[in-house]
Amino acid sequence: MALGSRAINPVRPLLRWLKKQPPKVKTFLGVLSGILALLLLRFMPFNRNNLFVVAESVHAVGILVLIYKLQRGRNCAGLSLKSQELTALFLATRLICSFVMEKDIHTVLDTATLITTLWVIYMIRFKLKASYMPELDNLPSYYVIIPCAVLSLVIHPKISINLLFRIIWAFCVFLESVSVLPQLRVMQNTKVVEPFTAHYVFALGVARFLNCAHWVFQIVDSKGSLLFAMGYGLWAPAVLLSEIVQTFILADFCYYYVKSVVDGQLLWLSGNTRRLHS
Template sequence: MRPPRRSIQAVSLWVRRQPPKVKAFLAVVTGMAALVLLRVIVHDHDNLFVAAEAVHSMGICVLIYKLMKEKTCAGLSLKSQDLTALFLAVRLYCSFVMEYDIHTLLDLSTLATTLWVIYMIRFKLKSSYMEDKDNFAIYYVVLPCAVLALLIHPSTSHHFINRVFWAFCVYLEAVSVLPQLRVMQNTKIVEPFTAHYVFALGVARFLSCAHWVLQVLDSRGHLLTALGYGLWPSMVLISEIVQTFILADFCYYYIKSVFGGQLVLRLPSGVV
């Protein structure tokens, strides 16, 4: 019997040879299969959202370990961390004024560690920060998210400003990883700890997306009505799906690299 690693490499080679449309179809089928599996093994689908936030926190812990052990922030995007801190701060505010629960505590811990990472990059390890590679203009995502939040937001009974903030953090979270992907696109080589962090973000985004999709299926669509009327319920699902697909390609090459025994992830052109 062939070793599992050789079989995985053969499957990976076959996938790489397929045209883009076939790859997209395979990605959709794989995602649907994973959703079915989660629906079977996870009884309370609310736990998926908690798991998503926990995995995100673990990813931040990986960054902290990298910064403390290697004393370098090379390969990390300060702009992505700024965007992450921004949407977490807004979401934390919304949690306090709208629904104080376990998510509030998780967001608080994740925000605290993210602010620590930002402090290390800006001050302690500034000499190793690759500012020339971190060249994504964040106003390209912040301004559209703000405008979109003003136009499409929840129709709940909460104050208008709170509803706009809620929508803003949902939209911003969906695209907050883009500066980090730009850094990796510019360098083409991703060292292990950064790769682990981005993969954790991908897993967190998938779990969050699975939470919403399965909740809609479990409620037979009634959840969409509970979220309000108009375009907002659809935008929540679209935002979750966008987050997942933004990181899907990277996660594929990460898994391929891990099973191939490579410590450093080398990305081909056009991946991110």
């Protein structure tokens, strides 16, 4: 036990120092950490084309964590039904495009993730309805869906497939980037983050970062030609921007998650802490 404490101790002063820094310094260090992580992935000896598959797999693991929570605790406190419904919506629209254009390993992973997400929705809506807190899950879904739909009508890939599928593809990309917002609102409203919910959101953060890294490496490896393979205009920059937005939305939570794990404490958004219970 003492050996484990000595191994962790050097990290705590660094986290305490970081907590005291002004927002501009934290932002700079966050961007720098992201760049260093990208460089590390860049030079690791593995096929970087598999990053997207790894990202989807991490997302699937996050869903399995939720299933374990629901099965073990028999309650859905702290979970956002709206985030799960938005996740199901973007997965369903992405599957439509996948069946038309790809039919590969991504189709299989998305299908499995959609099925498990629908199961989570079913459990929250019907089996564990008594523990659901709709008053805390108060970010209207149309605040997220309508802007994404409008944006997809304006910005979509200029490639040789049916216009409807191009718009659907754009919609699912934009919706995915903001689908976690209702879950973050729930956590802000409850102040304290239940451990399994925290594990799930952290898995989403890791998946989003790996997804973003996949696109960055694809663009770099193709020397920018990938930007034009999807058509000229705003689509390619919009895809990359949406990946970056997803990553930054979850970056702050991931920092506090890591801090709480290092300290052996449960994450409180109000600034207080207590011991972590698994």
